[in-house]
Amino acid sequence: MAAINSLILPDSPLSTFWSIIVGLVVVWVTVMLSMIEMKYGKWTGIIGTIVRLLTLFIFLGLVVVFLVQNGKPAGTVTVADMKPTLVGSSASSACCSSCSSASSSPAAPLRR
Numbered sequence: 001m002a003a004i005n006s007l008i009l010p011d012s013p014l015s016t017f018w019s020i021i022v023g024l025v026v027v028w029v030t031v032m033l034s035m036i037e038m039k040y041g042k043w044t045g046i047i048g049t050i051v052r053l054l055t056l057f058i059f060l061g062l063v064v065v066f067l068v069q070n071g072k073p074a075g076t077v078t079v080a081d082m083k084p085t086l087v088g089s090s091a092s093s094a095c096c097s098s099c100s101s102a103s104s105s106p107a108a109p110l111r112r
Helices: 002-008 016-035 038-070 086-103
Strands: none
Touching: 016 038
């Protein structure tokens, strides 16, 4: 409902009554689509997958267009930032060695 109010109807958002009506329609359309016999019902999943893939490719294309027009935004992470360093390696090994030394203490005997 927030998407409808902000993207489709920004000047006059839906009232509570119409929000409930739209919500009920969406729920019952979804229920009816799941109850369609398999001959036709399988297309709802296929169409949903196609729409999701199209959405993914549209957004990926928009990202590429943005990067081509504007360049890389300041403060973004690069591949060089992901390379391990000596400081990071020694810090992680110090943390792991303290964890392993704590777990190597003798355990209490099991009672039967």
